[in-house]
Amino acid sequence: MSGKILIVDELATNRIVLKVKLSAAFYDVFQARSGAEALKMAARHKPDLILASTDLSDFDSNAFVRAVRACDVDDSVPVILILPRDTPEARIGALKAGASEVIPKPIDETLLLARLRSLLRQRHMNHDLKMHTGTANALGFAEAPQGFARPGRITVVARQISDATRLRASLSANSRHEFVAVSSEHTGDTLNGHDHPDLFVLQIDPEASDESLRLMAELRAAPPARNCPIIAVLPDQIRRMAATVLDLGASDVICGTVDPGELTLRIAAQLESKQNMDQLRAQLHVGLQAAVIDPLTGLYNRRYALPFVENLIRKQRTDEHSFAVMVADLDHFKQVNDKHGHAAGDAVLTRVADILRNNALDDDLVARLGGEEFLIVIPETSRAQAKQAASRLCRIIQRTPIKVPGVSEPIQVTVSIGVAMCQKPANGARMTVDSLLDQADRALYGSKAGGRNTVTLSARTAA
Incomplete structure (x- = not known):
């Protein structure tokens, strides 16, 4: 099924007609005869969208939408209100009540289905982001954001700059948002710099509709505007093009004479939705970072480092350059913890991590494998260059006393390093991450046995 839709209408004929249309479009349809029944069914079936008449005897529009938001359903479930009379006052009243969309009677089936596809597409995107970032409560999104946190940047686009300017003036008269008017041919200029628009209002010109649709497609593809809502x-x-415009990627569409009050409400709803989505994307980014970053040192962890080495090994099958894998281990680190405490030990690890990071090149990888053990990977390097780089790290760490809060004298530490080299395999031989790290570990044991604070290269080059 394309989704679960709950129809709410007291007239059975209205429900039946809608059910036939929606079922033909492969939606799973439920019906309720009253607002009270709809709330029970919503809690039971968890619909993806609710399509409700405003002529309910037990709820007015405001009360019904508030009740839906308060019941046990996802707060991102769209609610479409069906208006018996299409007037600016009725549309504005429904939007103010919290409706995601309003559909006047008689219902345009093509536009209705396009509205459903658009709203469900946005809902599924929101749902997918939440699935990847954890539950709404865990992320602090248990309640919907209350308005856009800062004034939104709105770009009003029309074929003629004079048309865009007039619409900008009518919208900005009583709004806290920032409106900019541009012509279609200069829309790309608004994507340069750091202050990208938060939303586009795009006037479709009847004499150049193909040009307007092409511009909308270009905005959808441009990285700075990819996640910006577009109101057509x-x-x-x-x-008649409204359904096509929605299917091509418009977030919302408004037809006929523009009522500034209605368009302002639609802009506010789209900005709020964008803010919520941006917060979810940011949280997802933070979660992905946390999955591969060691929280103490800020270096990459094993989860990131091992696939990195695997990718280098894969490239090595066709690359003539060898690369180095180093395993570095702090000498006598247990004595630091025993003498000064684990807080001091953490401070030492953090400072050593900084030294390793600051002395790495852009293409190098520095990671914490665990405990006091670090991994350094140097692409495209020779055996001699690798030994020189490792010896240099040993000298820098030895010569850098580490100041620790609460400890009177700086702590002196040294590091032992084992190095393994990997080069293009011969005779179909295949190197693995485990075998490469094993060679580096064996070389590290040699450094430890040889008196520590030294570098040992693996006896053979991995291939």
Whole structure:
């Protein structure tokens, strides 16, 4: 099924007609005869969208939408209200009540299905982000964001700059958001720099509709605008294009004479949705970073480092350059913890990590394998260069006393390093990450046995 839809209408004929249309479009449809029944069914079936009449005897529009948001359903479930009369006052009233969209009677089936696809597409994107970032409660999104945190940057686009300017003036008169008017041919200029638009209002020109649709497609593909909502404004003579515009990626569409009050409400709803999605994306980014970053030192961890080495090994099958894998281990680190405490030991690890990071090149990898053991990977290097780099790290760490809060004298530490080299395999031989690290570990044992604070290269080159 394309999704679960709950129809709420007191007239059975209305429900039946809608169910036939939606079932033909492969939606799973449930029906409720009243607002009270709808709330029970919503809690039981968890619909993806609710399509409700505003002519419910037990709930007015405001109360019904508030009740839906308060019941046991996902707060991102869209609610479409069906209006018996299409007036600016009715549309604005429904949007103010919290409706995700309003559909006037008689219902345009093509536009209705396009609205459903658009709203469900946005809902599924929101749901997927939440699935990857954890539950809403865990992320602090148990309640919807209350308005856009800062003034939104709105770019009003029209074929003629004079048309965009007029619409900008009507929208900015009573708004805290920042509006900029641009012509279609200069829209790309708004994507340069750091202050990218948060939302586009795009007027579709009846005489150049293909040009407007092409511009919308370009905005959807441009990285700075990829996640920006687009509200399309269509004159009456091309109202028939509304469904196409939604299917091509518009977040919302408004047809006919533009009521500034209605468009302002739609802008606010889209900005709020964008803010929520941006927060989820940011949280996902933080979660991904946390999965591969060691929280104490800020270096990469094993989860990142081992696939990195695997990728180098894979490239090595066709690359003539060898690379080095070094395993570095702090000498007598247990004595630091025993003498000064684990807080001092953590401070030492953090400082050594900084030294290793600051002395690495851009293409090098520095990671913490665990405890006091670090991994350094140097691509495209020779055996002699690797030994020189490792010896240099030993000298720098030895010559850098580490100041620790609460400890009167700086702590002196040294490091032992084992180095393994990997080069293009011969005769079909295959190197693995485990075998390469094993060679580096064996070389590290040689450094420890040889008196520590020294470098040992593996006796053979991995291939």
